[in-house]
Amino acid sequence: MSEEEKLLKEAKKLPWEDRLAHKNWKVRNEANVDLASVCDSITDPKDPRLRDFGHLFRKTVADSNAPVQEKGLDALIAFLKAADSDAGRYAKEVCDAIAAKCLTGRPKTVQKAQDAFLLWVELEAVDVFLDTLEKAIKNKVAKAVVPAVDVMFQALSEFGSKVIPPKRILKMLPELFDHQDQNVRASAKGVTLELCRWIGKDPVKSILFEKMRDTMKKELEAELANVSAGAKPSRKIRSEQDKEPEAEASSDAVGVGPSEEPVADAPQEIDEYDLMDPVDILTPLEKSGFWDGVKATKWSERKEAVAELTKLASTKKIAPGDFSEICRTLKKLITDVNLAVAVEAIQAIGNLARGLRTHFSASSRFMLPVLLEKLKEKKPTVAEALTQTLQAMYKAGCLNLVDILEDVKTAVKNKVPLVRSLTLNWLTFCLETSNKALILKAQKEYVPLCMECLNDGTPDVRDAAFSALAAIAKSVGMRPLERSLEKLDDVRRKKLSEMIASSGGGESAGTSSVTVQSSVGSTATGNSEASLVRKSAASMLSGKRPAVSAPANKKAGGAKSGGSKKDGAVRNESSKSVEPPEDVEPAEMGLEEIESRLGSLVKPETIAQLKSSVWKERLEATLSLKEEIEGLQELDKSVEILVRLLCAVPGWNEKNVQVQQQVIEIITYITSTAVKFPKKCVVLCITGTSERVADIKTRASAMKCLTAFCEAVGPGFVFDRLYKIMKEHKNPKVLSEGLLWMVSAVDDFGVSLLKLKDLIDFCKDVGLQSSAAATRNATIKLLGALHKFVGPDIKGFLNDVKPALLSALDTEYEKNPFEGTAAPKRAVKTSVSTSTSAGGLDSLPREDISSKITPNLLKGFESPDWKMRLESIEAVNKILEESNKRIQPTGTGDLFGGLRGRLLDSNKNLVMQTLTTIGGVASAMGPAVEKASKGILSDVLKCLGDNKKHMRECTLASLDLWLGAVHLDKMIPYIIIVLTDGKMGAEGRKDLFDWLTKQLAGLSDFADAIHLLKPASTAMMDKSADVRKAAEGCISEVLRVSGQETIEKNLKDIQGPALAIVLEKVRPGFVQEPFESSKAMGGPASKGVSKVSKSTSNGTMKQGTRSRALPTKGSRPDQITSVHDIAIQSQALLNTKDSNKEDRERVVVRRTKFEELRPEQIQDLENDMMKFFREDLQKRLLSPDFKKQVDGLEILQKALPSLSKDIIEVLDILLRWFVLQFCKSNTTCLLKVLEFLPELFNTLKDEEYCLTEAEAAIFLPCLAEKLGHNIEKVREKMRELMKQIIHTYSVAKTYPYILEGLRSKNNRTRIECTDLIGYLLETCGTEISGLLKYLNMVASLTAERDGELRKAALNTMATGYKILGEDIWRYVGKLTDAQKSMLDDRFKWKIKEMEKRREGKPGEARAALRRSVRENGPEVAEQSGDLSQIVPGPLFSRQSYGISEQNLERNPVPRTIAGVNGPTDWNEALDIIMFGSPEQSVEGMKVVCHELAQASNDPEESAIDELVKDADGLVSCLANKVAKTFDVSLMGASSRSCKYVLNTLMQTFQNKKLAHAVKEGTLESLITELLLWLLDERVPRMEDGSQLLKALNVLMLKILDNADRTSSFVVLISLLRPLDPSRWPSPATAEVYAVRNQKFSDLVVKCLIKLTKLLQSTIYEVDLDRLLQSIHVYLQELGMEEIRRRAGADDKPLRMVKTVLHELVKLRGAAIKGHLSLVPIDMRPQPIILAYIDLNLETLAAARMLTATGPVGQTHWTDSTANNPSPPANSADVQLKQELGAIFKKIGDKQTSTIGLYDLYHITKSYPKVDIFSQLQNASEAFRTYIRDGLAQVEKNAAAGRTPSSLPLSTPPPSSLALPSPDIPSLDAKPLMNPKSDSYTDDLRASNINPGTLDAIRERMRTMQLASSGTLEPVSKPLMQTNENISMENISMNQQQTVPPSQMGPETPHPVVLPMDEKALSGLQARMERLKGGSLEHM
Helix, strand or coil, X not given: CCHHHHHHHHHCCXXXXXXXXXXXXXXXXXXXXXXXXXXXXXXCCCXXXXXXXXXXXXXXXCCCCHHHHHHHXXXXXXXXXXXXXXXXXXXXXXXXXXXXHCCCCCHHHHHHHHHHHHHHHHCCXXXXXXXXXXXXXXXXXXXXXXXXXXXXXXXXXXXXXXXCCHHHHHHHHHHHHCCCCHHHHHHHHHHXXXXXXXXXXXXXXXXXXXXXXXXXHHHHHHHHCCCCCCCCCCCCCHHHHHHHHHHHHHHHHHCCCCCCCCHHHCCCCCCHHHHCCCECCHHHHHHCCHHHHHCCCCXXXXXXXXXXXXXXXXXXXXXXXXXXXXHHHHHHHHCCCCHHHHHHHHHHHHHHHHHHHHHHHHHHHHHHHHXXXXXXXXXXXXXXXXXXXXXXXXXXXXXXXXXXXXXXXHXXXXXXXXXXXXXXXXXXXXXXXXXXXXXXXXXXXXXXXXXXXXXXXXXXXXXXXXXXXXXXXXXXXXXXXXXXXXXXXXXXXXXXXXXXXXXXXXXXXXXXXXXXXXXXXXXXXXXXXHCECCCCCCHHHHCCCCCECCCCCCXXXXXXXXXXXXXXXXXXXXXXXXXXXXXXXXXXXXXXXXXXXXXXXXXXHHHHHHCCCCHHHHHHHHHHHHHHHXXXXXXXXXXXXXXXXXXXXXXXXXXXXXXXXXXXXXXXXXXXXXXXXXXHHHHHHHHHHHHHHHCCCCHHHHHHHHHHHHHHHCHXXXXXXXHHHHHHCCCHXXXXXXXXXXXXXXXXXXXXXXXXXXXXXXXXXXXXXXXXXXXXXXXXXXXXXXXXXXXXXXXXXXXXXXXXXXXXXXXXXXHCCCCCCCCCCCCCCCCCCHHHHCCCHHHCCCECCHHHCCHHHHHHHCCCCHHHHHHHHHHHHHHHHHCCCCECCCCCHHHHHHHHHXXXXXXXXXXXXXXXXXXXXXXXXXXXXXXXXXXXXXXXXXXXXXXXXXXXHHHHHHHHHHHHXXXXXXXXXXXXXXXXXXXXXXXXXXXXXXXXXXXXXXXXXXXXXXXXXXXXXXXXXXXXHHHHHHHHHHHHHHHHHCCHHHHHHCXXXXXXXXXXHHHHHHCCCECCCCCXXXXXXXXXXXXXXXXXXXXXXXXXXXXXXXXXXXXXXXXXXXXXXXXCCXXXXXXXXXXXXXXXXXXXXXXXXXXXXCCCCCHHHHHHHHHHHXXXXXXXXXXXXXXXXXXXXXXXXXXXXXXXXXXXXXXXXXXXXXXXXXXXXXXXXXXXXXXXXXXXXXXXXXXXXXXXCCCCHHHHHHHHHHHHHHHHCCCXXXXXXXXXXXXXXXXXXXXXXXXXXXXXXXXXXXXXXXXXXXXXXXHHHHHCCCCCHHHHXXXXXXXXXXXXXXXXXHXXXXXXXXXXXXXXXXXXXXXXXXXXXXXXXXXHHHHHHHHHHHHHCXXXXXXXXXXXXXXXXXXXXXXXXXXXXXXXXXXXXXXXXXXXXXCCCCCCCCCCCCCCCCECCECCCHXXXXXXXXXXXXXXXXXXXXXXXXXXXXXXXXXXXXXXXXXXXXXXXXHHHHHHHHHHHHHHHHCCCCCHHHHHHHHHHHHHHCCHHHHHCCCHHHXXXXXXXXXXXXXXXXXXXXXXXXXXXXXXXXXXXXXXXXXXXXXXXXXXXXXXXXXXXXXCXXXXXXXXXXXXXXXXXXXXXXXXXXXXXXXXXXXXHCCHHHHHHXXXXXXXXXXXXXXXXXXXXXXXXXXXXXXXXHHHHHHHHHHHHHHCCCCCCCCCCCCHHHHXXXXXXXXXXXXXXXXXXXXXXXXXXXXXXXXXXXXXXXXXXXXXXXXXXXXXXXXXXXXXXXXXXXXXXXXXXXXXXXXXXXXXXXXXXXXXXXXXXXXXXXXXXXXXXXXXXXXXXXXXXXXXXXXXXXXXXXXXXXXXXXXXXXXXXXCXXXXXCCHHHHHHHHHHHHHHHHXXXXXXXXXXXXXXXXXXXXXXXXXXXXXXXXXXXXXXXXXXXXXXXXCCCHHHCCHHHHHXXXXXXXXXCCC
């Protein structure tokens, strides 16, 4: 054993420290190897040995011996793989040692050092790692800096920005940019590009670019184009690796499938703000003199001071500090008198908000109110600054939606509309940029706020509120808005829905799809790059793909690397599936190797001959080789070796031309024959082939070979290889001839597979710079060939070429004009990736100019200085030039916005300059300009409206450029809008039509041109001859490029003279009459068309009607279907199928004042007309041409008699259209309307149709306002029309509209309305008497300046004086003495005039009429004509079945004659009411109401007692008057009399004494009349119809409350029978009568329910004998058969009668039998009511709800005490016992205890000797005490006059009322329930009832009581509407429900004092009275 071996053996015994520090390097080396093996063997990261090793590596990695150092690094790597994060304690010292000693060593050492660094990162020692690198990059040795930067790059690339904080790296990079070593700079650039992959380009640009030199910026800009964001980490830290085995185990358990990426792997969004270092601005601000400056008196000094703050605050991140004083100062400066200072202060606040963010929150809230208040400033600069600052404050997070709520609420109530609108706009921005959760939290406050703003008077505010609501809906959906939207009208709801749809729908979908695509793309990119590792940062700049990563290390962290190994395997498998890039560089191969590989493929002698020095042998060998190759079956396998053989022998140095040609031909054959020709073979051959191209003898073959190469591998690859060869070759022929071949290649293959930029650069830098003319000429030809495919855009890349060459190029361009994208002549065999070739037109690079569109540039567009604006426009032109006029659309939105504003510039020269620039931008951007331009084309087209020719020419030039970028079909929509714009001048329209004609002339087929047909045909009727001529030319071109089928489909859009041109084009034989000049300008079609239209009636064509435009003999006998389709003509003129008039009328605003139609109302009108009017009719009526409108009216006029019903259905739409015509200025159309309207109203009168209130509100305000038309003829027609409406509609309803006309600003209107009031006074005096109080308005007009108006007012007042006499002074109001004098003079003149005409005295006729009414009845009044003048008689009258007026008892007492002003006492008032007209009877009712009010206030009630005797007569009289007043009001008269009748009845029935005095017959007449009017369908259409219905409801309820209960029950039960048909308003069929009777009986049933519910508390008021008699009569009239039939049909009236009887039996028990005194119980067969009473008793007894009086099922009634006057004594005892037992039962039930106590009290009073407590011996003491106390309380109440109905119950109301009525289908002894009953489901049978059954029944009944009591409705609900008219307010019962008492809810009795005397006692109690003398002792 040698000494060295001994030394090594001995050294192994030493401790690790000694071995690693041994002086012998071999010992140290072996120690490192052993240490590495030990670390590799450790599997537990908590192994204690690892702690012993950690401190050793500080010295081992710094070993002076390079091999030992390398082994030390191996040991360190093994240690780091075995350890965990606890090893981080050694990281600092080890990393420092590595950085100091290892980064300058051998390459392997450097590589291992970098691996060690990355392992430290894996162990989460990131901060130490970065600290070490921060020191390492400052090393003076550049060789040490590059590896440090590279390892930084690798760490970021592998671990990502989540592990490696980008902020630290960003701090290190700037000093590397200026490093003197280029390798360091290159590495720094690579790290920068890698950062862009992780955090995006924009943050890196903003932070780093300002610290670079310009050259470096340009280099990085070019490299950034190839960098894509969204990188993903390929390596994880150790703690995350530990989690992977668990995840993999779970995934293995589930099964193999596509693994989902965790959320953490998503690309991290990094805020640029977080990467910046905060900057302190307070210190420099103090030094700048800010505080002195802001207090200066000069505004310029204040502005400079604030500008300094703005500048300092413009930094990206500001260090927090105390900014409170600065904010207080800025708040004052916001309101500075100088706007420049204010704007600067506002901008400073915005900058502070951006820089401080959340640290500025408190200050933001402090200044927000002032900023919002400042929005009132109208200056654009102030408004813009405020908007930007407010948005910045919110976007920076200084404010949130909750913070701004109160300030926004205050701002939207500001009196300045601008503040309100801009605040809402800002709120919209806040909502759009907030997250959904915050909006959900705040929307409850903001939605009502915005809804309130929708009612604002300013359109801008309303629009802003709409936008805010749309933003809320877009974020959180429509649900939060649903309740609020219910309050909106249809117009606003529709507008809001449209805004939500336009802002919501497509955007989210588009965004999501884009997101998915980008994520998929990034995933694919990540996967492809995962297998590729970049070892150096500089490799990011090389453009080469990195090398494929080597296989994973054998061990990656021991046991912990299991997951990594599996990942590696997966990655390897995936890399195998992806085809690796083809190796294009051929390796060297000797001839011997080639021969060995050939084997038997080629004969040996052939190869030997190829080597021969004799050319003939070589030639022969090539020929034989060619034959052998052609005979090969599998050529593809031998392609490369054969090509290598030919390149070796004879090789490319062959001198013989023939041999050369044969070699080239063999290679060409192989290339074209082989399925796949490798690119390395092309590389082997291309140099030699290119040289052969230079030789004229072999040129043709060589070119053919190159073309074959292009077909095999694509021209892009061949061109790329040729560039370098041709550039560096010494033979100029190679370059020139190669260029010529390229010309042919471009012609064959096109440019789609070429890198155009490289080719153009090669031509420019090499070809055109050559000194050889042949080369330059060849280059020019090549560029010309490119021009044929690329177009003029190529010129932009050759601007810097010499002028002589440019002219030659232009000549070549002319020879090769642009042909567009033509198909290539040759195709490439293999699919060439477009990403690698990036060819075609798009390969011409487009530059991203977003960075050049700076804020200063955009600000210059808005500068007040025109020179600054011009500079900005020129700056845009310069940017286009610098980008070779090819730009990307990215970031150009603001640019287009700035240019759009300049199109409206006051400086016309700037506008023209802007137009040129816009055209240039469009040309440079290409097709993308359509989306990026934001509709700027419409503003460009508007410039054609300028009257300057230069401006229009400039616009057309811009359009030409625009057309070069996008196709004409994209421009058509904008052009159509401009052509239909009325503001466009004639010159502009003419120029635009000429331009369109020119463009269409160059097209052969263009279907979208048909859209131009309508505006062009409209222009054919233009006043300007030039426009008409230009339009005609355009139409010709449109017809040429559009197909005939398309034209025929769009013929309906053609108007006027254009029709002749179209018909001539479509049908060459079509002859049409020439147009007259007037018709040519107006009519929508030819005369034939209008004749066809006029000949239609009710939408059908008359037979035999032919068009005047007839076809010639040669054509088919067609009608003119191509002009107006016969299918349209055959449709009905009006389509009212889906019409819902009520819905339309519901949204009509009922105003008397006229308002012009708003645009949205006109749009709604057009929509309605399109929906309900036939197409040709609505087009005529909506046409702007008045002649068409007249034609449409003629069609309607002719069809009016046959379409009356349909016209009534759409009358509201027609009236709105008439209003629209009244507002227009065309007299011809207006006269036609005024001719049609009288006919229309006559038709309505014939149809007995009266205008609804909504229809009147639509039309009458406009008619009243337009009465003062300036044309006398129109005024006359309107005046007559108004008079006609007055008579057919209603005087009272028309009167308010005429009064509103008195307030008009048009004096003629006021005069006409004044005359109309005079007409009303003269012809409708009685009817208008209620409206005389408005005469003061007429009287006030006597003070007007206008003489005609004063005269009209005086004449009207004189007419009133003639009718009213001196009473008129009561109505004139307050007048001046001069006015009174004028009136007095006019009245005196009127007296004289009346005397001359012998008309009597003023007011005399009115007084005589009143006297005649009082003395002779209404006949004289009617003969006088006062009433008949306005009411021609009811359309249909209803026969009155009340008390006849002739039979009314007249009081014989002589009456005082009524004075002029009305009746003087009660009796005279009754006469007036009885015999006067409806209007006259009002005066009588006033007196009656006055008397009733006084009597009610009399405390002694003596006056009431006097009136009681007349109560029945008064009600009878009023009942008859109800029908008369309603009939008259239905004819159009005022509803005043109806209201007085109902009010008088209400006052009568409010008094119980008067109500009780009304007899049963009168009550029946009144109730019948009221219920009939409640059901009348015409009442809602009356004036104040809804109020009348409500009054009828309330009156009916009052009658039920206060009238005699017995009479009410009897009357209502009698009304359950079918009503006589003559009582209904009009005759009808039997089915209609059945429906009417059903509705009437339903109302009666509801009234009975109201009374039945109160029976418990009012039973003492009811005469039960009389009530049972009425029930008996009803049942007997029906008969048993009818009862059975109705019971099966669930008849409501019968069920109601059963319910009443059931309630009576339940409340009175067996005692009910004592109230049958009026029922003939002895008749045979027995009365039906007896069976029902028995059945109810059995059922209630079985349910233990009462005590039965005898055996169940007893039907023997002959022993009843009511019919047996002398019963035995023991019978009385038994009955009294049973009565007491029933009463005790009631008292024991808490629901009926109060009634039971009152019954017991009456028994004790009737039988004072009976000891009731002896019956309670077995009862408890508590029960006896309860009865004793209860009787005492009842006695006290009785002494006070209180009864049960006036006392609150001590217990809850009895739920027994909720039990169902036992409906009886058959009257046998079995108590069967109705199977349809809602409550009972089991049949209860009386027979064989055992105790168990009774218990079950009792439990069942209790359950149903509780269930029904929980679902009952309160009594106070209204009667449900019947026939949609009735709305009784205090009776509740749904019309669709049945009538069991289960629907009568529990009710606390009303506190009404009811009289309780002996008459009210039950029959049983009366019978007990007769038995007092009997023996009761034994009880």
